[in-house]
Amino acid sequence: MFESNDTFVEEAVKVIETAQDKTKKTGAAVATFCLLVGTVGYSRGILTLIMAILLIIMGIFTIILYSNKNIEYEYDYTNGSLEIAKIINNEKRKKVVTIESSEIKMVAAVGTNESLKFDHVQLKTYDCSAHDEEVKDYILVAHSEAKGNDFKVIFNPSDKLLTAMEKYNKRDIYR
The missing domain is CATH 1.20.5 (Single alpha-helices involved in coiled-coils or other helix-helix interfaces)
Structure with missing residues (x-):
């Protein structure tokens, strides 16, 4: 098998x-x-x-x-690579960002001590969250070698996604 x-x-x-x-x-x-x-x-x-x-x-x-009233974000995590795409009206798909596990500096829930370190830092921000107060927002900070700068992503990962990310970035994931 x-x-x-x-x-x-x-x-x-x-x-x-x-x-x-x-x-x-x-x-x-x-x-x-x-x-x-x-x-x-x-x-x-x-x-x-x-x-x-x-x-x-x-x-x-x-x-x-x-x-543009029906918007979804799709998170695809494959072997240490996170790709986030924006889907508009179930028709148009646009890739927002792709992040490799080696680029990730930190993933933490918004409002925790780890995320507050990046609250007042001016970084390019990708807001890929649901804007739902019932769902916990997370912030992901990464460094892109191609762009030569740091950026942050606000998103709503599930426990399953966070567990998968921990497999490749154990020390950088804060729950």
């Missing part, structure tokens, strides 16, 4: 829409409606052309905001 020592964990986290996202959508819709009313009812001459262009731009922006 063939026995494999490969480690593979795959999980998806659905992003919950925040109040800030809802406010942006509502504001864009109201602004588009106001531009429509203003363009049709009150503009004259060159002002009509300017308001029509603004209306088209604002309409496209509003459509984009409303079409």
